Amino acid sequence: MTIGPHLLHVPSERPESSSRRERKRAETRQRIFRAAMELFAKHGFLATTVEEITEAADVGKGTFFNYFPSKEHVLGVLHEVQLAKVAEARKAAEKGDQPIREVLHKFMYRIAEEPGRSQQLARGLVVTMISSEYIRDIFIETLTRGAQMLSEVLKRGQERGEIRTDLTPEEMVRIFQQNILGALVHWSITSTSTLQERLDPTFEIFWSGISRQAAR
Numbered sequence: 001m002t003i004g005p006h007l008l009h010v011p012s013e014r015p016e017s018s019s020r021r022e023r024k025r026a027e028t029r030q031r032i033f034r035a036a037m038e039l040f041a042k043h044g045f046l047a048t049t050v051e052e053i054t055e056a057a058d059v060g061k062g063t064f065f066n067y068f069p070s071k072e073h074v075l076g077v078l079h080e081v082q083l084a085k086v087a088e089a090r091k092a093a094e095k096g097d098q099p100i101r102e103v104l105h106k107f108m109y110r111i112a113e114e115p116g117r118s119q120q121l122a123r124g125l126v127v128t129m130i131s132s133e134y135i136r137d138i139f140i141e142t143l144t145r146g147a148q149m150l151s152e153v154l155k156r157g158q159e160r161g162e163i164r165t166d167l168t169p170e171e172m173v174r175i176f177q178q179n180i181l182g183a184l185v186h187w188s189i190t191s192t193s194t195l196q197e198r199l200d201p202t203f204e205i206f207w208s209g210i211s212r213q214a215a216r
Contacts, residue, residue, distance in 0.1 A: 029067050032057045033077040041117035045071075045124025072132050075125070078114055079142045085110045086146045093153040100157035101207055107153075108180060108203050109196075115184055116195045122188035147173045154210075163210050172210050179206050 035057035039048040050071055054064045068074050089107040092098055115122050128135045150173045157163035163172070183198040 025067075028059065028063065029077070032059060032064060032067060033074055036071070036074045037078075037114065037117065037121070040124055041121040044120035045128055072128060072135055075128065075135055076138055079138045081114060082111060082142055083145055083149075086149045090149045090152050093156045096156075096160075100153065100160065100162045101211070103153060104176070104207070105203055107150075108176075108199055112180060112184060112195060112199060116187075119188045119191070122184055126185060126188065143177060147177065150176065162212060164212055167210065175209075176206060179203075 032053065036048070036053045039052055039056055043052075048071070050061065050064060053071070053074070054061050057064075068076075085107065088110070089103055092103045092106075093100060115125050129139050130136070147170070151169035154163055154169035154172050158165050158169070179202050180199075183202045184195070187193060187195045187198045
């Protein structure tokens, strides 16, 4: 019996080939993002051009626009990076081998890492957030989804007797986010302090207000 071509099922692409291609695309996207963040930190967001990003990432301009419609859209990857850090904090709280104070303290520094690469970068992010509806929407989504996960961290702290229970997790998360943003903005417009010098007292004051002892 002769089998005609129309009876043969020939996969258009092997699964492993597709997986490899997707992995390569993810690596290229990440390389563009990292190159852009380095330039934003060094020269500032507004002063950095797409051409400079493509040169630093060693990709063509066409490749850049295959991944990002504009320079502003590169910052969309930051949304994913930051939410991954919140998920790490939630996982650490669920694991239960660290005090919640330590989990939150580490998280504050982790979440400030990317925008805290330089004062120029931090200022550029603020300006872009104000002027770009796309970036503003992403920022709001990041805050909202991040707040949901952080609320679980604080709730776990309440269940373990480490955090006061007369305040809701949502109230405390809102103050936490405001404190981090305030510290970053204040640091970005001053030249006489390091970000750590802003974050250390910010966290200590926050914790002194939400710890179990504060409710007594």
